[in-house]
Amino acid sequence: MQKDVNFLGGQRFDKEANKIYKVPVDKLPKRDFLNTSTNQVEEYVDFESEEFKKVLIDFINHHKEKQVPRLEELKRYYMADNNIKYRADKSPNRADNRIASDYAAFIVEFKQGVLLGNPVIYNGNEAIIKRTEEFSNKNNEDYHNQLMALDDFIYGRAYELVTRNEEGVEIVTKFDVTETFIIYDTSNARNSLCGVRCYPIEFNNVITTVVEIYANDGFLYVFETESADLENLELKDGYPEEQFFNAVQINEWINNEDRLGDFEKVLDKIDAYDLSQSEMANFQQDSSEALLVIKGNPDTFKKADGTLDKEGVDYAQKSRMLILGDKKQNGDGTQGAESDAKYLIKEYDVQGIEAYNDRTVADILQFSKLVDFTDENMGGNQSGVGFRFKGWNSDNDRKNKERMITKALMRRLRLLTYSWSIKDNLESDNHENLYDLVNDIVIKFTPNVPQSDKEVMEVIKGMDGLVSDQTIYEMAERLTGVSAEEESKRVDGELKDRLSESFEFEKKVEVEEVEEDVQEV
Template identity: 25%
Template sequence: MIINIRLIPLENINIEPVKDAYKQQTITDLDIELAKGSAICGVSYEYIYANEEAQPKSAMLDDLSVILVRDNTIEHNKLFAVMFQYIYNKNKTLDYTEIMIADKTKITTYKLKGSSLSKIKEQKHVFGDVPVIKYRNNAEKMGDFEPVISLINAYNLLQSDRINDKEQLVDAILCFYGMDFDANDASDLKAHRVIAKIPSDGKVEYLVKTLNETDTDILRKTIENDIHKISMTPNMGDENFVGNSSGVAIRYKLLPFEQNIKNKERYFEKGLMERFELYNNFLNTSSKMEKVPITEVDAVFKRNLPSNDFETSQMIANLNGVVDQETLIAQLSFVKDAKEIVELAIKEQEIRQTLPSYEELEDE
């Protein structure tokens, strides 16, 4: 659901170098992949490194190929991270395993081939902490669909059985009662599609299983509703979801969903603050920006939900002079950088003030 994440300094603090580093690599794409990975697996990992141009960059790691080790204190501080990847040869067989161990000051690379472990290189870094970030989906580190796996399996089984029943209906057995029916009669029936000389006490019918589609459909809808209820995901295809409901009524229907998303944002924000701190440490070491505490920066989330910009514009007009312009403009769904929009508006206003008025033009 996260479509845009913006970092906003709480005071007049310059964080543009970090934002520029984010823009150069389109960090939004990575944020979406990290959010999707944590929603599926319960956790996702980000690795921050310096590229050939000595610029900080981020990459997503496979959650099955990284181990983040923490100490046993109450704060569970990061000690080091172990990352590994399998290297295959031309025959697509395992050649060796490359292991990287990153701690707070250096990154050491090892080569594991068979039972032989050799050190390849060691490189220092200036991120100030272990450059691996763990994003949790929730406290239990569970994916969004894990609580409803059994219901999803039941739904799939029910739908599969319905399709099988339809297929078996086509291959139903034709039964004859009170009459003889030999191979010649079967050939005539197949060729002419006609059955003749049926005795008065005889009967011909298909042997099929009686399908109660009404009960099956009720069960399907019940399972579907339970899936949405337990996973706290609204059923957008439900005819009763919107109907003639007001905006407030729809928000009440979305309340469990919003609470779940807020919880996910809370855990995701922790990772974003770790990322900012690592980027800030790197850029501060290279004298590109000053040290900025993470308490002076806030992460703002925008979600991919329908919005009424007309009502938002009325709210902005009512709060004009009470709330700062940047905060108000940021409420509009089509605005990506509120600070830039406010600066452009100020420049336009200054240009208008320098232009002659209509009365001045008439006097000339």
């Protein structure tokens, strides 16, 4: 990281730091492939051609030069390594504290915890849900989603690879955003043409640059070069390699349509807060090291010959005591000022600085779409409508994030189901039916927010008789910890037991009545 960043001045990132890479497919060379599932010859881009390699190299260089610097700076802020650390040095004789706040991590981790603190739930076709749960258990999907959301909220984008391992089991893994990007076509649908991952490998003091292309033709292309010059890229032996997926395997999560991070718009506010806190610390330090002004007798600490009495200075410092002489008697009969000594310090507007800091923090929370936790009325008694209104902006942001993540999860499911369909040897017509079932999957998010159990119970009571029992069970799940499906089974079991007990009781009564009749006879 270079010193002397452009601190609170000018444009922070390159204008193309968030550019989406697109290419007109009709202008790229093509090659024919036989689709083994349909036995049809299909036309795809020739990813081994020199024309495509040139486009690829241009995008890789652009990504490194224009986009990676932004991603690295956002990561620094998440790690509380803010630009205040790199502003121009002050005079060596002045305090130069550089205090970085951790608001970037607070914003990201708060939103991550609220949105995905509870695992997402899939509802739909039982066969697909069963396989999805198996995939989730094998890949620790809940934790993986947390990692993806973290990147998504920091950088505005995140990348994962859906593939098979050596045993043929579907797995998902997160890719580094500084090494990964997607190339799309220029159609209105913005279909992904391929996913690119470019990274270095160092071995025996030799750095090899590796470029992986996960193409929409279902193959993986791996190029290598043992120099930094990408012009020397060569296809690695054994590639292209079939991947058993019918689409680009790199799945992109986006935070919003502009692919902005959650704290990106308040970076200047964070810098302003860091500067205020740092200058406050500088003031305190400079005050303790302030200049001592002695007025009225300039001969203090002077010897008869006019030189400085260093022993007198040392004594005053050690004893914490200063003895001033009388007024200076001038030769013309006039006198100097009254003897006095004081430190030369600036006036400090405590209330003004505190008000400025409070306003800055409130702006950071508001503009990053968080509830203002500094509001003194947050913990007070207020109507439910008033409290919800305070969190309205945050709730809208959460719902938008749910939509964006749902889009990414559904694409992941489509990739997985295609791989599963190949294993099951499904015909092409059945692929379409399978996609219809996938599209009917509903993904449910449960916000991880504090809530009064008593209020939830009151709501459940009020809903009784108005909604189905299944809905009641789902609402009660957050209180009991028992899934709606399990609760339904328990209730059905208890009902059967009661009916059985009731039947046995009635049967017993009938037998006793018959025995009494027999005795009377």
